[in-house]
Amino acid sequence: MEKKLLTTDILIIGGGTAGCYAAVTAARKAPGTKILVAEKANIQRSGCLAAGVNALNAWLGDGQTPQDYLSFVRWDAEEIVRDDLVLTMAEGFHDAVTDLEKMGLVIQKNADGSYAARGRHNIRINGENIKPLLAEEVARYPDIKVLNHVILTDLLTRGSGKKRVCGAVGISADGSAAWGILARAVLTATGGAAGLYRPNNPGFSRHKMWYPPFNTGAGYAMGIRAGAEMTSFEMRFVAQRCKDTIAPTGTIALGVGAREINARGEIFEEKYGLSTSGRAYGVTEENRQGRGPCFLRTSGISSQQEEDLLRAYLNMAPAQTLHWIESGKMPSICDVEVEGTEPYVVGGHTGSGFWVDEGRRTTLRGLYAAGDVAGGAPKKFVPGALAEGKIAALTILDDLPDLQQVQWDSIDGQMQAFFADYESRVRPAAAGESSGSDVFALEEAMQKVMDEYAGGIRTGYQYNTVRLGLAKDKILQLRNLAGALAVSSAEDLYRIYELLDRLEVCRTLIAHLQARRETRWPGFGIYTDYPIRDDRYAMFVNSVLQDGEIRMIFRPLPVL
Amino acid sequence: MSVMIDTGRCICCGACAEICPGNLIRIRQGEAAFLPHPEECWGCASCLKACRAGAITYCLGADIGGRGGRMRVVQEGRFSHWIITLPDMPPAGAASRRTRGGGFGDGIALSENPEISAETERILTITVDRNDANRY
Numbered sequence: 007m008e009k010k011l012l013t014t015d016i017l018i019i020g021g022g023t024a025g026c027y028a029a030v031t032a033a034r035k036a037p038g039t040k041i042l043v044a045e046k047a048n049i050q051r052s053g054c055l056a057a058g059v060n061a062l063n064a065w066l067g068d069g070q071t072p073q074d075y076l077s078f079v080r081w082d083a084e085e086i087v088r089d090d091l092v093l094t095m096a097e098g099f100h101d102a103v104t105d106l107e108k109m110g111l112v113i114q115k116n117a118d119g120s121y122a123a124r125g126r127h128n129i130r131i132n133g134e135n136i137k138p139l140l141a142e143e144v145a146r147y148p149d150i151k152v153l154n155h156v157i158l159t160d161l162l163t164r165g166s167g168k169k170r171v172c173g174a175v176g177i178s179a180d181g182s183a184a185w186g187i188l189a190r191a192v193l194t195a196t197g198g199a200a201g202l203y204r205p206n207n208p209g210f211s212r213h214k215m216w217y218p219p220f221n222t223g224a225g226y227a228m229g230i231r232a233g234a235e236m237t238s239f240e241m242r243f244v245a246q247r248c249k250d251t252i253a254p255t256g257t258i259a260l261g262v263g264a265r266e267i268n269a270r271g272e273i274f275e276e277k278y279g280l281s282t283s284g285r286a287y288g289v290t291e292e293n294r295q296g297r298g299p300c301f302l303r304t305s306g307i308s309s310q311q312e313e314d315l316l317r318a319y320l321n322m323a324p325a326q327t328l329h330w331i332e333s334g335k336m337p338s339i340c341d342v343e344v345e346g347t348e349p350y351v352v353g354g355h356t357g358s359g360f361w362v363d364e365g366r367r368t369t370l371r372g373l374y375a376a377g378d379v380a381g382g383a384p385k386k387f388v389p390g391a392l393a394e395g396k397i398a399a400l401t402i403l404d405d406l407p408d409l410q411q412v413q414w415d416s417i418d419g420q421m422q423a424f425f426a427d428y429e430s431r432v433r434p435a436a437a438g439e440s441s442g443s444d445v446f447a448l449e450e451a452m453q454k455v456m457d458e459y460a461g462g463i464r465t466g467y468q469y470n471t472v473r474l475g476l477a478k479d480k481i482l483q484l485r486n487l488a489g490a491l492a493v494s495s496a497e498d499l500y501r502i503y504e505l506l507d508r509l510e511v512c513r514t515l516i517a518h519l520q521a522r523r524e525t526r527w528p529g530f531g532i533y534t535d536y537p538i539r540d541d542r543y544a545m546f547v548n549s550v551l552q553d554g555e556i557r558m559i560f561r562p563l564p565v566l
Numbered sequence: 567m568s569v570m571i572d573t574g575r576c577i578c579c580g581a582c583a584e585i586c587p588g589n590l591i592r593i594r595q596g597e598a599a600f601l602p603h604p605e606e607c608w609g610c611a612s613c614l615k616a617c618r619a620g621a622i623t624y625c626l627g628a629d630i631g632g633r634g635g636r637m638r639v640v641q642e643g644r645f646s647h648w649i650i651t652l653p654d655m656p657p658a659g660a661a662s663r664r665t666r667g668g669g670f671g672d673g674i675a676l677s678e679n680p681e682i683s684a685e686t687e688r689i690l691t692i693t694v695d696r697n698d699a700n701r702y
Contacts, residue, residue: 047587047588048584048585048587050612051586051587051610051616052587053587056610056612057611061700112699113699114699114700122699130699130700131699132694132696132697132698132699132700134694134696135696154584155589179589180589207629209605209627209629210605210627210629211567211568211605211627211630212605212606213605213609214567215567215610218587218588218608219588220587220588220589220608250630250631251630257700261700314700316692317698318700320648320692320694321700323609324609324611324624324637325567325626325630328567328625328635328650329630329631331650331652332631332632332633332652333631497592
């Protein structure tokens, strides 16, 4: 395996929405600063926006203020939000979106030139090419170097008390090279974690065109292993989606005003509340009580509305358009069946992620976080991810004078240990070696454990103390097995590290579920031993991995 | 959802392997691109858009209702023509609109470009104009 060593001023891990915009922000503000974006695929089409997106769901329309957005997010998240983070994010929506328009994004306008709203906080766009546009903007700045197809697995750190992050290590996606990168500052923008739980369709169609299955929680896992403080993992996200394709439903609900109905045709949403969690809970509960399946009532929409829906989904989740046409069950005739997804850990929808300060500094010196990997600020969507990328980049520029590059020889031992681990895991399969514990089998086993014992679809998102205890033991056992994994082809090497990252996130998630002894977001999970909201838990549940053990930290909510 | 690569049409350029957000497509010198684990595809269609040879089609697995339909996309400036080829027979329980004629699918031949649209019972085209923002 070839060794490749680089130094840079700013290392950005993940070239998605937040990462690309952070790079652009830094390059514009401080020409001459060396910026490196390490991306596991290709920034042209990587991350959540690969297929496109047809609305920007974080926006201040009709005289709305950042304070209004905060009120909305606080209500939706049942109080567990960081005011400072949501406010600074919302203050950035306008500039981020107008900048996207300058890059070439098509946004629907009213006659007076203002953006056309789809609800209070949404604007309609043609975002099929949003990611290529961002990549094009990145390419305009010679100070930004993009490393496509490089998968970073771990942070390089110095010191033992308050650790300093000084770079990262990883491998090429094809396993041909090991990378060591020294940086004065590191921004993690890897996205959240999908694929922890058994999915809706566990067979051929296991992956869905919504949250990228390639977002493995790598950023969380790297941070956890390095000792960064994490928050609110227990605030999982269960999305309500179109049955089978798991395509987003907002385009139907907000676009054509479709109401949710159960199998009897009854509109039920008022019974469960209109928050994100409440809506998810409604569908689960109607199913549990025998009144499923549930639908979005689209029958009766006009032919023009139907054609627009077909086009809208091609710009975002093409499977849904094909599904309508192939099944012959067109939305103007047949209501669209909905179901909840398996739980995700994703800080752009809920509050899970790195515990950061207002500047998006993590608790480790030299490490910053933005986008889905950063906690405390739910409902980021595209504008919030952009805004956070910008905030983090500006903070890094402020901090850079105090962050000196470390010397290679001071970090060489640590780096070589990672490199040795990469090399040791590629070896020919021994004769008779069972495939029952290969990387795919262990991933499936992990998803089964999480599904059955940590509140997956199988239990209707319910869990209890005994189940969580079993989940913890079984995940640790799988981690031991995964620790010894090897692959025979270097092209599959990164899959081992993806699995190890997911297992690390699962372990932390279970500890968070155990610590919050209440049920605050019934749509995202029900702790059956503590089935109601208990305001003794009106606080943040945080964690740090210390000496191999997860230590929980409870932090108060901001004083209003 | 997944994609199929037509090895006869593939020009071995590697564009699909370069763009795939999951690094799922592999290419060997001078050989057609291939997908060792089609079940790992999430259906983002990035490879369809990157393929200049029109060698990649999009499909739904039978576990989510797929029955052999295929979708490809032809890009022409700001227009994307999504061309959907369906099996001959309409599916059981089909409830398609029949507002513009008799046959299944007549109501959804939306192409504004008659040269690319081949409107038959089996093929339909939906054209998306990049300059149109979504109405929904």
